[in-house]
Amino acid sequence: MSSSVETPEEDVSVPGRITIRDVAKAAGVSIATASKALNDRGRMTPETRARIQTAARDLGFTPNAVARALVSQRSFTIGLLTNDTYGRFTLPVAAGLSAALIDRGVSVFLCAFQDDPEAARVNLRAMQDKCVDGLIIAGKRIDRGLPIELPRLSMPVVHVYSLCGDDDIGFMPDDRAGAALAVQHLIGLGRRRIAHVTGPLAFAAVAQRTEGWADALKAHGLAPFGAPLNGTWSEGFGYSVGQAWAALPPSERPDGVFCGNDQIARGVIDALTLAGLNVPRDISVVGFDNWSVFAEATRPPLTTIDMNLQEMGRQAGLVLLDMVEGLPVERGLRRLPCRLVTRQSCGVPPPA
Amino acid sequence: MSSSVETPEEDVSVPGRITIRDVAKAAGVSIATASKALNDRGRMTPETRARIQTAARDLGFTPNAVARALVSQRSFTIGLLTNDTYGRFTLPVAAGLSAALIDRGVSVFLCAFQDDPEAARVNLRAMQDKCVDGLIIAGKRIDRGLPIELPRLSMPVVHVYSLCGDDDIGFMPDDRAGAALAVQHLIGLGRRRIAHVTGPLAFAAVAQRTEGWADALKAHGLAPFGAPLNGTWSEGFGYSVGQAWAALPPSERPDGVFCGNDQIARGVIDALTLAGLNVPRDISVVGFDNWSVFAEATRPPLTTIDMNLQEMGRQAGLVLLDMVEGLPVERGLRRLPCRLVTRQSCGVPPPA
DNA sequence: CTCAACTGAGAAAACCTTTTCCCAAAGGGT
DNA sequence: ACCCTTTGGGAAAAGGTTTTCTCAGTTGAG
Missing domain, CATH: 3.40.50.2300 (Response regulator)
Structure with missing residues (x-):
């Protein structure tokens, strides 16, 4: 044991984040085993697995999403790019999207920009740099795309309430x-x-x-x-x-x-x-x-x-996730049904 | 040179992302030197620096934000947590925030949730895991906080249009x-x-x-x-x-x-x-x-x-950024002035 | 001519996790 | 008793970048 690196026995001093190292040490196993135990992968005795999981829970361990993203090449983040700064269309979509994805551990990056192509470019670039797993392009009218070129965009894209080519995947209301x-x-x-x-x-x-x-x-x-x-x-x-x-x-x-x-x-x-x-x-x-x-x-x-914009966001999120995970997804436009909301501007609704 | 790892001479096959390795090789320097050249750090001849920067530009290199975040412990991302799903207050704030931070390379994670404390907890946790550098807590009324406890939250927080204790830092309209x-x-x-x-x-x-x-x-x-x-x-x-x-x-x-x-x-x-x-x-x-x-x-x-909610977002972002960078920031509430917008519901405006 | 100081650049550790081997021990069949 | 297979678990590489040392070479002074 060289003294320079390997003296973490008493490092109570730095209260920094709890890593998988700490869990492994607490459970008396190696880092590799700890990782496997926590991800329900690999083979080990049920006792070992339980011991590690208990240790993780006791220590309040949460895996560092950044490190995980670096190695897995997945950030568990998707981008929502929109020019609807007012949010009339995008907010319900975003709500449905978030709700559908949060259970799966995926967060949503919302970028709203005015219709300035330069701003669009900067935001898109930021998302690429941050390695979002996929992109939702949301607009405010169904016959216009966003002022960005997605030519050789290396990640999957789903269009919502925005122009969508035949080879694209998109959602619109019917x-x-x-x-x-x-x-x-x-x-x-x-x-x-x-x-x-x-x-x-x-x-x-x-x-x-x-x-x-x-x-x-x-x-x-x-x-x-x-x-x-x-x-x-x-x-x-x-x-x-x-x-x-x-x-x-x-x-x-x-x-x-x-x-x-x-x-x-x-x-x-x-x-x-x-x-x-x-x-x-x-x-x-x-x-x-x-x-x-x-x-x-x-x-x-x-x-x-x-x-039903919220439902549209939900479905778009699920499809995008499938694409991220490499599942086959049918191309083309999906039209979601609308719904009549009855209030009082038409008179009594017809008897059922 | 072992043949297993070090044969990247002809790796034209994998069109994957361009890394700093590629830049270093193209410029004929080490990775370390390349990094320093691109970040305007370290010492080297102006010629070397220029050569590296040119190589990076030619190759279209953009640093991987994930790797950078892992090492620098900064994700260049801030979270915007809000219970204003309608966006009446939050969207202008978010717009100002994004605009102020995008130049500095910082993106904004927007999380809007209904007033369910469980959803709040999940979203907050997701942000922590993703190592956001700081948090903006935005509400829809100035006398209520969000239904989350930020007890030992290890990152800086700025409150906007939401309850703000004496030791907190917050923005509200006057x-x-x-x-x-x-x-x-x-x-x-x-x-x-x-x-x-x-x-x-x-x-x-x-x-x-x-x-x-x-x-x-x-x-x-x-x-x-x-x-x-x-x-x-x-x-x-x-x-x-x-x-x-x-x-x-x-x-x-x-x-x-x-x-x-x-x-x-x-x-x-x-x-x-x-x-x-x-x-x-x-x-x-x-x-x-x-x-x-x-x-x-x-x-x-x-x-x-x-x-002036947009301006409020801008200022909140700048203050939060100062905190992230460790600069001293005065605690307490800042009240931003409002502005009269004259239309036609009062009659002719007074002569100036 | 010698030594110190400085200069430009590289090697390697570190960030944290996942994953691919690999190895030792134990078990079972003949 | 021997060999083969299975089992449980660990060592180490990989992911891309930053940063700290270290080192060889150069310059200047005495």
């Missing part, structure tokens, strides 16, 4: 079916003159939701009430549409509206209400997003479509 | 001064009968904002217009207050209102507007939070107080 759900609800309540007020044509989501609106009407033999009205995704736009309707004679107004998002829906309702009309008596309104801070605060509270 | 700013603005516009509608008494922020309201009135020799009205932090509460006011004769109504948050302000404005009153002509309204999705969508757009 906007079309979700929209149809909303319109079916209106029809089920007896509405027949169903309009559609939504966002800019440039958004793919707009086209898909409009298709869903048309689908549901057609399935029930109804004609669209006018052409879809496209504007901005804002309360202001909904408000102006509501004002215009309020100025018309009742026979020229819709009796049901499917709005492309909750903000537009709220604008419509506010304008109608201010003009003396009653929602839902005169017109039923359905939104899209189920952004609770809007949907619940609207008077009356908004019936709307929920995209 | 609610009192911010509230006074709002009321001064109303007074400057000629308002004299200034009411206050705000959240539940149980929140410390409510008391502080109420004090600011009283401060500013007193400084101008004005009496409070009635007692502060306490309710929930919701549009619904503001709406009911607005309805009540609208039913009163003008002489018994306030001519200016300072609201405890933007949602209450919006509720007040909506109710007044629906009752046929005009904001700001009949009553000026100021909010608090500058939650843009509310403030901008209100009709008229809301003049409100911004807590």
